[in-house]
Amino acid sequence: MSQDPAQTGPAGNDGDDDVYDEPIPMMQSLIDNPFLLLFLGVAMPTVLYIVWGVMEIVGIPIAK
Amino acid sequence: MAVNRNFRTCPSTGLVYHEPAEKLIRWNAVAGVVSLLVGGVLALLVTLTRWPAVKLLPPDWFYLALTAHGLDMLVFWIIFFEIAVLYFAASTLLKCRLATPKVAWAAFWLMIVGAIMNNIAVFKGDSSVMFTSYVPMGAHPLFYLGLILFAVGALVAVFVFFGTLVVGKAEKTYNGSVPLVTFGAITAAIIATFTIAAGAIILIPTFLWSVGLVSHIDSLMYRTVWWGFGHSSQQINVAAHVSVWYAIAAIVFGAKPMSEKVSRTAFVLYILFLQLASAHHLLADPGLTSNWKIFNTSYAMYLAVLASMVHGLTVPGAIEVAQREKGFNKGFFEWLRKAPWGNPCFSGMFISLVGFGFLGGISGVMMGTEQLNLIIHNTIYVPGHFHATVVVGTTLAFMALTYFLIPTLFRRELMFPGMAKWQPYVYGLGMSAFSVFMMGAGTLGVPRRHWDMAFSGAAMPHEFPGTAYLMMGLMAVSGLAAIVGGAMYLAVTVGSVFLGKKIQTPGFAHVPVRKGMAPPPVWGPAAVAPSGGHGTIGLGGFVAPGTFVLAMVFLVSFILYYFVNWKYLSTVWPLS
Numbered sequence: 001m002s003q004d005p006a007q008t009g010p011a012g013n014d015g016d017d018d019v020y021d022e023p024i025p026m027m028q029s030l031i032d033n034p035f036l037l038l039f040l041g042v043a044m045p046t047v048l049y050i051v052w053g054v055m056e057i058v059g060i061p062i063a064k
Numbered sequence: 065m066a067v068n069r070n071f072r073t074c075p076s077t078g079l080v081y082h083e084p085a086e087k088l089i090r091w092n093a094v095a096g097v098v099s100l101l102v103g104g105v106l107a108l109l110v111t112l113t114r115w116p117a118v119k120l121l122p123p124d125w126f127y128l129a130l131t132a133h134g135l136d137m138l139v140f141w142i143i144f145f146e147i148a149v150l151y152f153a154a155s156t157l158l159k160c161r162l163a164t165p166k167v168a169w170a171a172f173w174l175m176i177v178g179a180i181m182n183n184i185a186v187f188k189g190d191s192s193v194m195f196t197s198y199v200p201m202g203a204h205p206l207f208y209l210g211l212i213l214f215a216v217g218a219l220v221a222v223f224v225f226f227g228t229l230v231v232g233k234a235e236k237t238y239n240g241s242v243p244l245v246t247f248g249a250i251t252a253a254i255i256a257t258f259t260i261a262a263g264a265i266i267l268i269p270t271f272l273w274s275v276g277l278v279s280h281i282d283s284l285m286y287r288t289v290w291w292g293f294g295h296s297s298q299q300i301n302v303a304a305h306v307s308v309w310y311a312i313a314a315i316v317f318g319a320k321p322m323s324e325k326v327s328r329t330a331f332v333l334y335i336l337f338l339q340l341a342s343a344h345h346l347l348a349d350p351g352l353t354s355n356w357k358i359f360n361t362s363y364a365m366y367l368a369v370l371a372s373m374v375h376g377l378t379v380p381g382a383i384e385v386a387q388r389e390k391g392f393n394k395g396f397f398e399w400l401r402k403a404p405w406g407n408p409c410f411s412g413m414f415i416s417l418v419g420f421g422f423l424g425g426i427s428g429v430m431m432g433t434e435q436l437n438l439i440i441h442n443t444i445y446v447p448g449h450f451h452a453t454v455v456v457g458t459t460l461a462f463m464a465l466t467y468f469l470i471p472t473l474f475r476r477e478l479m480f481p482g483m484a485k486w487q488p489y490v491y492g493l494g495m496s497a498f499s500v501f502m503m504g505a506g507t508l509g510v511p512r513r514h515w516d517m518a519f520s521g522a523a524m525p526h527e528f529p530g531t532a533y534l535m536m537g538l539m540a541v542s543g544l545a546a547i548v549g550g551a552m553y554l555a556v557t558v559g560s561v562f563l564g565k566k567i568q569t570p571g572f573a574h575v576p577v578r579k580g581m582a583p584p585p586v587w588g589p590a591a592v593a594p595s596g597g598h599g600t601i602g603l604g605g606f607v608a609p610g611t612f613v614l615a616m617v618f619l620v621s622f623i624l625y626y627f628v629n630w631k632y633l634s635t636v637w638p639l640s
Binding site for chain 1: 226229241242247250251253254255257258261262265282284285288289292296328332335336337339340342343346351352353356359360364
């Protein structure tokens with residue numbers, strides 16, 4: 001048992017203040033926002049899988 | 065309102081546990097293991113019934129057992145344990161208090177009530193509709209109500225997880241980005257949110273239909289929306305067990321990811337595209353266009369598959385780099401030969417990784433191809449595939465994590481360490497063989513779910529070749545080996561948690577949250593890259609050449625298997 005998994009990587013919990021003087025790259029700030037990811041992660045399959053699929057089913061002609 | 069800010073630091077791992085979170089992690093893990101026990105007993109009955117030479121249960125009992133086995137394993141065991149993983153990844157890894165523990169307990173009890181209600185409905189005997197519960201087959205209203213309550217509880221627990229992220233950020237218990245393992249848990253939580261929402265959209269009207277308030281549920285509409293729940297729930301597992309792989313690599317080897325950016329990007333690809341694969345199950349359904357089927361089953365043109373391959377490369381790659389930096393630097397595979405194969409935490413994780421990639425991953429991409437899917441659609445190949453992903457991949461990874469959690473979380477010494485050492489091999493190899501033989505039988509056309517593969521007594525019985533019966537027999541024998549492995553896991557975990565020797569925590573004291581923050585991490589020797597890169601480790605300019613070789617073996621296997629199936633398709637459906 002040699003290391004705490006919380007310490008996997010330099011981005012997490014690094015105590016060196018100098019690192020935070022650098023501007024945070026835009027992509028990192030987007031990825032660091034869990035609620036933006038939550039929105040994307042729900043919207044993408046809702047539109048591409050459910051809404052698209054349901055629209056196709058609704059568009060099937062009803063047998064006479 | 066008083067807020068519990070009591071923390072405990074584990075003396076052996078340095079992990080910081082918030083008291084209410086610790087209790088919730090334990091109770092959710094225990095509820096998961098109880099579900100695994102019930103599901104495991106049912107697995108024995110199902111296996112012995114599908115063994116043509118034994119056929120243990122009569123048909124009605126077989127369908128009952130199969131229904132309960134599917135739900136207890138695929139829903140209750142996995143999701144209870146995943147909630148434990150979410151709380152661990154948020155509260156413990158971020159070293160912060162759990163948001164709203166009372167709400168988390170309400171969620172837990174809602175899940176318990178839902179799981180019990182659903183099991184009662186099934187064991188009463190009038191809800192043998194199997195895991196998929198396709199309409200117009202109807203189950204008892206309690207069946208649907210139980211699932212809805214469980215799903216609502218799980219959704220509330222997921223929001224407690226998100227709330228905990230907010231608490232950690234607000235109370236500054238961590239700086240910068242969350243750790244990668246927590247990021248993987250965020251991925252799992254996001255997929256869970258979509259999954260549970262899809263379940264609610266279809267199960268609530270189905271419940272109303274079961275009590276007579278809705279007159280009709282369209283079967284194709286049901287299947288389409290239900291699989292948004294049914295398949296995506298397995299994608300929560302993928303994100304969760306990949307996080308567990310990263311965690312175990314860090315725990316056992318002090319390994320850090322080869323590239324944080326690449327690993328995080330791979331998780332983002334999961335968030336965006338992994339859930340689309342639900343369309344796998346509808347490839348033979350009329351009414352949905354090929355455009356919808358191909359786009360969705362491609363995981364949006366294979367980007368989520370790429371993400372899995374990235375994780376499959378970076379986890380062993382990180383282990384290889386850590387091992388080489390410790391001095392195991394000879395040849396391609398000294399790092400792997402001298403890995404701690406007697407540590408069930410590592411061996412379970414590694415078998416999970418290899419089994420998930422080679423068996424579950426390759427077969428999943430093959431069966432997700434619209435044309436190839438025709439060879440194996442609704443055959444026993446399909447459960448062969450998902451036993452490789454969910455059981456070898458997820459369940460074994462969770463079992464491996466348990467061996468780490470028992471001393472640190474339950475504060476008990478591991479009982480039967482000899483048995484624990486062998487358990488991942490018996491379970492992982494037994495279940496891998498079980499999956500392979502299922503897939504072999506499925507390729508020969510043996511149907512899934514059916515009590516009697518020969519359709520004896522039917523107007524049009526089917527003659528299978530002797531090889532199919534051999535495959536089913538070997539499947540059952542391997543399944544029995546896996547069940548023995550599952551029983552070994554239960555003996556070790558239940559024995560350790562209830563009867564294991566207590567580990568005393570010296571200097572245990574309650575501390576306020578600000579003081580409860582751990583000091584900045586000190587990188588262990590294995591985790592520190594020498595200045596100027598990885599120094600002299602590796603071969604031919606590669607820091608992880610062994611992993612590169614393994615990745616090439618994987619790619620060649622993938623390509624061969626994929627094209628062999630195209631060849632096979634041409635023989636089963638000749639056009640001349």
